[in-house]
Amino acid sequence: MTEAEIRAAYLEELASIAPDIDTDTVSDDDHIQDDLELDSMDVLNLVTALHKRTGVDIPEKDYPQIATVALAVAYLTDAMK
Amino acid sequence: MPSLGADMEAATLVEWLVQPGDTVARGDVVAVVETQKGAIEIEVFENGTVHELVAQLGTELPVGAPLAVLLAEGEAPPAKAEPSVEPPPAKAAPAAERPPAEPHALEREAVKAPATAPAPPTVAPTSVPQSPNAASPAARVRAHELGLDLSTIRGSGPGGVIVLGDVDGAPSKSPQAAAKPGSPIEEMRKAIAAAMTRSKQTIPHFYLSQTIDVQPASDFLAKLNAGRPPAERILLGALFVRAAALAAAKVKTMNGHFTDGAFHAAKAVNPGVAVALRGGGLVAPALMDAVALDLDQTMAGMRDLVSRARAGRLKGSEMTQGTITISSLGDTSADVMTGVIFPPQVALVGLGSPQVRPWVLNDQVIPRSVVTLSISADHRVSDGRQVARFITEFETLLNEPESL
Numbered sequence: 221m222t223e224a225e226i227r228a229a230y231l232e233e234l235a236s237i238a239p240d241i242d243t244d245t246v247s248d249d250d251h252i253q254d255d256l257e258l259d260s261m262d263v264l265n266l267v268t269a270l271h272k273r274t275g276v277d278i279p280e281k282d283y284p285q286i287a288t289v290a291l292a293v294a295y296l297t298d299a300m301k
Numbered sequence: 302m303p304s305l306g307a308d309m310e311a312a313t314l315v316e317w318l319v320q321p322g323d324t325v326a327r328g329d330v331v332a333v334v335e336t337q338k339g340a341i342e343i344e345v346f347e348n349g350t351v352h353e354l355v356a357q358l359g360t361e362l363p364v365g366a367p368l369a370v371l372l373a374e375g376e377a378p379p380a381k382a383e384p385s386v387e388p389p390p391a392k393a394a395p396a397a398e399r400p401p402a403e404p405h406a407l408e409r410e411a412v413k414a415p416a417t418a419p420a421p422p423t424v425a426p427t428s429v430p431q432s433p434n435a436a437s438p439a440a441r442v443r444a445h446e447l448g449l450d451l452s453t454i455r456g457s458g459p460g461g462v463i464v465l466g467d468v469d470g471a472p473s474k475s476p477q478a479a480a481k482p483g484s485p486i487e488e489m490r491k492a493i494a495a496a497m498t499r500s501k502q503t504i505p506h507f508y509l510s511q512t513i514d515v516q517p518a519s520d521f522l523a524k525l526n527a528g529r530p531p532a533e534r535i536l537l538g539a540l541f542v543r544a545a546a547l548a549a550a551k552v553k554t555m556n557g558h559f560t561d562g563a564f565h566a567a568k569a570v571n572p573g574v575a576v577a578l579r580g581g582g583l584v585a586p587a588l589m590d591a592v593a594l595d596l597d598q599t600m601a602g603m604r605d606l607v608s609r610a611r612a613g614r615l616k617g618s619e620m621t622q623g624t625i626t627i628s629s630l631g632d633t634s635a636d637v638m639t640g641v642i643f644p645p646q647v648a649l650v651g652l653g654s655p656q657v658r659p660w661v662l663n664d665q666v667i668p669r670s671v672v673t674l675s676i677s678a679d680h681r682v683s684d685g686r687q688v689a690r691f692i693t694e695f696e697t698l699l700n701e702p703e704s705l
Contacts, residue, residue, distance in 0.1 A: 240579050257633045259577065260536050261607050268531040280526050282532070 226296050233269040237262050270280040302362045305341050305620045307644045308495035312336040313361045323351045337492035338584050339613040349373050436463035444468045489582035497641045504642050509688045510675035515694050519670050521702035538629050539600040541705045545627050545650045546570045546591035546695035554683040555648040555691055556624045564682045573623030576610040586615045587623035596705050629653050637673045647679035
């Protein structure tokens, strides 16, 4: 997956978990909990969806590294190498 | 139309999932109705065959109105003139039509009665106003706040005077203006307001709280989840629900319903899990018979409830058969919550966000992850002693998370 594809996949899964979020307005540094108000169940669902899409088994200690679009793209790109 | 919540008065039928001739069994989902708390799936209470769908799609029906005619096995279809198959009134059922399980319905009617004093004579909106833009002071202030031009508002007060209600009902120019009357958010707030007002007016609440060391639970989960793919991981919230269900099974005065002037302890523990809805409001659908579930099943059940709550597909039984509510503030919120009991239940278990705090363990002060548990309980049913016992049970269970 390219960085652009990872970004698109992340935003798509975010929108499916929180349909009220307009992904066009999500900035690279918006925090999924502090800014987008995802709760722990939403975060787990996002991690589960990203695992399905990318094959990366994001361990709990790495959750902070997928907390924004920018962080997640970097983390997942690296993990998929 | 069943009652799907403490203060539900009516709901709109939006979908039939059965047709005449279909065989149905107790618990089958037969229809979907739109309530103040979103779309709810209606389950049938009896086994039988659908004879006739009485209610029309899109109709708002009061609680107690017939939706369909069901025939028991071997039962002959009723004659056409049978009163029960008459189309129900579209609106506002008399109090007598309410099911008897609603002990407060009559009280509420009584309270409402004086308010329905003789209606003021309706003034035709075309009647000539005393002066152009005559308006009450409150209406003027509100119109100013909303940026509205009084000349665009039609008055309904005496002589065509613009009153506050006219301004509030006027189409607003400002896009940031409050939600339109009848919007889902506004309806949700009304439903919450009705249930919580009734709770505070009828339930003598009292509260006990205790800060609990959840480090053993966190460590247990970290270890467990490290070996699991994301789809099988467990959240701390599931441990809380599991511990609360087991504690409620032991302290029976906190698990059940207060109806018809008396407490009825429930046989099963169906914890209502409070789910915040994105965009505002919350629902607390019940995780049915939670004691019989293991930790993985508890987590799966919670995941399912949360996703269906968000999608607006909860079942009627989940909305009404909760026996105790568990409300957890999640990872990044406040320390303590003092909750309002959801009637007709008699207790609410509140859990604050986990925080790392100095804690004394074996005479040493060390950083530990702690959570404040606070219980709201109904003094008609229990006293501090029982609630303290619940807290002790809960704490003991969380200290031995592998036992959950």
